[in-house]
Amino acid sequence: MRPGVFLCVLAAALCVAAKPLSKAKNPNRLLLISFDGFRWDYDQDVHTPNLDRLSRDGVKAKYITPPMITMTSPSHFTTVTGRWIEDHGVVHNMMFNTTTNLKIPHKRALKKSEWWDNGALPLWITAQNQGLKTASFFYPGGAANYSGQAVNRALVEQQGHPDDNETEWRQNIDTVMNWFSQEEFHLVTLYYGEPDKVGHDKGPDHPKRKEIIQQIDRTIGYLREAIARHGLTDSLNVVITSDHGMTTVKKRPQVDEIILRNYLNLLKLTSFEILDYGGFGIVTPRPGREQEVFDALSNAPNLTVYKKDELPESFHLAKSDRLPPILIIADLGFNLNSRFIVYVNKGDHGFHNGEMDMKTIFRAFGPDFKRNYLSEPFDSIHIYPLLCKLLQVEPEPHNGTLAVTEAMLHSGNTTYQTYSIMLSDTI
Structure with a gap:
C-alpha cells in the first residue's frame, strides 16, 4: 500500500475511534461519590464491613494522590476534568480577585460560574453533548454554567447545611436511585461533606471521626441495598473517592504557630x-x-x-x-x-500532596469492574479518562491516561482505549 493511502486509512480509522460510543450502544450508568476529606487510611482503625466487602466485590486502590492544592474545589474539579489545576483554573476554595481584593467564601463561590468556567469542560457537559443525561447532587462545580451550558440537574449545598445527618444521607441515595431508575439519568455525582467537617472540628484522631467513618460504612451498605432494590445491580457502576486527606494541626503550647x-x-x-x-x-x-x-x-x-x-x-x-x-x-x-x-481547626489540609496524610481513597464496583482487584496508587487526574471509558464518551483534552486504570476493568473496546491514551498524550 502506498504511504499516502495508508495515512488516509489510518486517519479514517482514528475518526471511527473518535466517535462517542454512547451513540453506538447504551453504556452502563455511573455514580461518582465523593466523601470530602476521607484520608486513605481512615478505614484501617474502624470496623468497616461494607467497605471491606467492596474490596472483595470490586476495586480498591492503595491510595490516590490529589493535585497539589489539596483543597475541596480545586481537587474535585480535577477529578471531573482530568486537568491539572493550572489548566482548569479553580485554584482555591475561595473565589478571589487580586486586583479588587474580592474574596467570596467557598459555599457562595459554588454558584459563581465565572470562577469555574475557564475553558475546561467537566464531565457532565461532555456527556450531555454526546447524548447522555447528567446530574450533580452537591458536587463542587455542578451548579456553574460552562460556555452557557448547565448540568441537566444540579442541587447545591447551602451555607450551614448539616453534613452528618445519616437519615438525610440515605434520602439522598434514594433520590439518586430514582434519578437512575425512573428518569434514566446516565451520570450522577454525589457529594458528602464528611468526614472533612469532623476532621476539621475534632481532628483526624478523635473518636468522633471514627464514628463518622462507621456512618459512612453503613451508608455504603444502604447504597448496595438501594442499588439492588431499584434493579440496578447489573447496569450501574459506582466510583467512590475523595478530594484530599487530613492531618492534625500543631497547636500551642506544644509548638509555636x-x-x-x-x-x-x-x-x-x-x-x-x-x-x-x-x-x-x-x-x-x-x-x-x-x-x-x-x-x-x-x-x-x-x-x-x-x-x-x-x-x-x-x-x-x-x-x-x-x-x-x-x-x-x-x-x-x-x-x-x-x-x-x-x-x-483541630485538623486541616492544604499541605503538600506528597504527604501521606493528604492521600485519599478510591473504591469502585459494578458490572464493568473486576472483583477483588487491588490497584497501585495513582494521581487523581487519571480518574477522568476512566469515567469517560465507563460512560463510553469521547473525552475532552486532559492530563490523565486510561492506561493507569484500565486494568481495573473487564476487557472492553480497545479502539476507544487507544484513542483515549493518544488524546491524553497530546496535552
Whole structure:
C-alpha cells in the first residue's frame, strides 16, 4: 500500500475511534461519590464491613494522590476534568480577585460560574453533548454554567447545611436511585461533606471521626441495598473517592504557630493575601517588592515559600494566571496565620500532596469492574479518562491516561482505549 493511502486509512480509522460510543450502544450508568476529606487510611482503625466487602466485590486502590492544592474545589474539579489545576483554573476554595481584593467564601463561590468556567469542560457537559443525561447532587462545580451550558440537574449545598445527618444521607441515595431508575439519568455525582467537617472540628484522631467513618460504612451498605432494590445491580457502576486527606494541626503550647506578621510587614509590602486558610497561602507583593517579600517569608519557620515562576514542574501550578507571584506551603500540620492566630481547626489540609496524610481513597464496583482487584496508587487526574471509558464518551483534552486504570476493568473496546491514551498524550 502506498504511504499516502495508508495515512488516509489510518486517519479514517482514528475518526471511527473518535466517535462517542454512547451513540453506538447504551453504556452502563455511573455514580461518582465523593466523601470530602476521607484520608486513605481512615478505614484501617474502624470496623468497616461494607467497605471491606467492596474490596472483595470490586476495586480498591492503595491510595490516590490529589493535585497539589489539596483543597475541596480545586481537587474535585480535577477529578471531573482530568486537568491539572493550572489548566482548569479553580485554584482555591475561595473565589478571589487580586486586583479588587474580592474574596467570596467557598459555599457562595459554588454558584459563581465565572470562577469555574475557564475553558475546561467537566464531565457532565461532555456527556450531555454526546447524548447522555447528567446530574450533580452537591458536587463542587455542578451548579456553574460552562460556555452557557448547565448540568441537566444540579442541587447545591447551602451555607450551614448539616453534613452528618445519616437519615438525610440515605434520602439522598434514594433520590439518586430514582434519578437512575425512573428518569434514566446516565451520570450522577454525589457529594458528602464528611468526614472533612469532623476532621476539621475534632481532628483526624478523635473518636468522633471514627464514628463518622462507621456512618459512612453503613451508608455504603444502604447504597448496595438501594442499588439492588431499584434493579440496578447489573447496569450501574459506582466510583467512590475523595478530594484530599487530613492531618492534625500543631497547636500551642506544644509548638509555636506561624504568625507571618512577625516576619513580614503585610500592610507595607503586600496588596493582596489569603493567609488564614490552612496550609496553603498566596500573596501579591506591592510593585517592586517581590524579592523583599520572598526574602522575608524565607525567614519564617515551618513553611516553604515559592515564586510562582520558579515552582517545581511537578506542582502543575505555574501556568495559572489566577495565582499571584508568591505561594506558601506550610509544613505538615502548621496552619498559616497572617496577623493573629484566628484559625481554630483541630485538623486541616492544604499541605503538600506528597504527604501521606493528604492521600485519599478510591473504591469502585459494578458490572464493568473486576472483583477483588487491588490497584497501585495513582494521581487523581487519571480518574477522568476512566469515567469517560465507563460512560463510553469521547473525552475532552486532559492530563490523565486510561492506561493507569484500565486494568481495573473487564476487557472492553480497545479502539476507544487507544484513542483515549493518544488524546491524553497530546496535552
